[in-house]
Amino acid sequence: MKKIRSVAVLGPIVLWAVAAWAGAPLTREQGLKLMAETGRWIETDGVLQPDGTYLAKEIEIYAPGDTAEIGEVAISGAVHNLNRLKSTLSVFGYLVTYDGETTLKDENKRPILSSKIQNGMGVKVQGSLQPNGTFKATKIKLQKGKTKDGAFKAKEQIFGPVSVVDARNGLLKVLNTGIKLREDALLTEKPLTPP
Numbered sequence: 154m155k156k157i158r159s160v161a162v163l164g165p166i167v168l169w170a171v172a173a174w175a176g177a178p179l180t181r182e183q184g185l186k187l188m189a190e191t192g193r194w195i196e197t198d199g200v201l202q203p204d205g206t207y208l209a210k211e212i213e214i215y216a217p218g219d220t221a222e223i224g225e226v227a228i229s230g231a232v233h234n235l236n237r238l239k240s241t242l243s244v245f246g247y248l249v250t251y252d253g254e255t256t257l258k259d260e261n262k263r264p265i266l267s268s269k270i271q272n273g274m275g276v277k278v279q280g281s282l283q284p285n286g287t288f289k290a291t292k293i294k295l296q297k298g299k300t301k302d303g304a305f306k307a308k309e310q311i312f313g314p315v316s317v318v319d320a321r322n323g324l325l326k327v328l329n330t331g332i333k334l335r336e337d338a339l340l341t342e343k344p345l346t347p348p
Contacts (some may be wrong), residue, residue, distance in 0.1 A: 176342045181323065184214060184340030188325060189317045192217025195327060196312040201230065201333070203271065205246050206331040209312065209338055214315075216345045225279040226328060228288065229296060231305075235272045244278050245309060246330065247288040256292045269295070276306030282328050298302035 179187070185215050187193060193216070197348050199209035215222055230245040251257075251267070270276065275296040280289045298307040311327050318324040323334035334340075 173212065176344055177215075178300075179340040179342060181338070183341065184212065184342075185317055185320045185323070187214050187342060188212075188315045189320065190217065193315055194219075194223050194313060195315045195325070197310050197327075199309065201245060201309045205259065207309070208331055208335055209325075209332050210335050211339045212334070212341075213341045214268060214340065216334075219326060219343070219345050222346050225278045225291060227277055227311070228274070228301065228328075229277040229308045229310040231298075231307035232272050232274050232276055240267075244276060244288075245311065247292050247328075248282075248286070249278050249288045249293075249298065251290040251293060255290045258292070258294045260295050260297055262294070265295070267277070267308075270273075273305060274298075275305075277308075277310075279288065286326075286329060 158176040162167050188195065194214045195215065195232075196210045199207055201207050205290055209276065214259055227246040228247055228249075233243040234248075241249050244252075257265050257270070259269065266281065266290070270293065276297040277292075277294045277296050278290045278306045279294075283289050296308055301304070311330055311332070313327045314320040315332075316326045318326050318331070325332040325334070
């Protein structure tokens with residue numbers, strides 16, 4: 154969901170271009186059809202709702218088998234219920250476990266100690282969903298968020314394999330999270346990354 158701005162100078166003519174990493178916007182129908190294909194993954198941008206569902210305003214759809222991009226599932230959000238004795242925290246509605254094998258990094262990808270993680274800060278957690286519903290972290294990276302009206306707001310995102318639950322109503326599922334598309338949601342397909 155990154156954008157790049159470029160400028161080309163051709164003699165006296167200057168061309169400005171803004172290109173998204175993802176392809177052109179898809180219609181809702183096109184996007185849901187792609188997401189219904191086996192092996193599709195998505196990355197979202199939106200807001201976690203109080204009932205635990207997620208309201209997506211942007212979805213980037215990844216091609217099946219895009220091994221350069223698809224690896225571990227990831228969740229991003231604010232840290233809650235940090236318990237250093239049990240090596241657990243909650244993010245994006247998931248109980249996250251971490252251990253000595255978990256890679257911890259700051260916003261600049263520098264290694265940190267777990268003591269740097271605090272309740273309320275934004276993190277991106279990569280790992281796997283366990284059969285008991287917990288999320289086993291292999292990587293935790295601190296993330297910057299936004300401050301709005303004096304309150305810190307962490308990014309709330311999810312990245313993983315998608316299933317379409319109800320196409321008519323725009324209902325999806327990634328991991329154990331129900332996702333609802335906003336009526337004006339932007340859907341794009343990420344081009345296949347060359348190996």
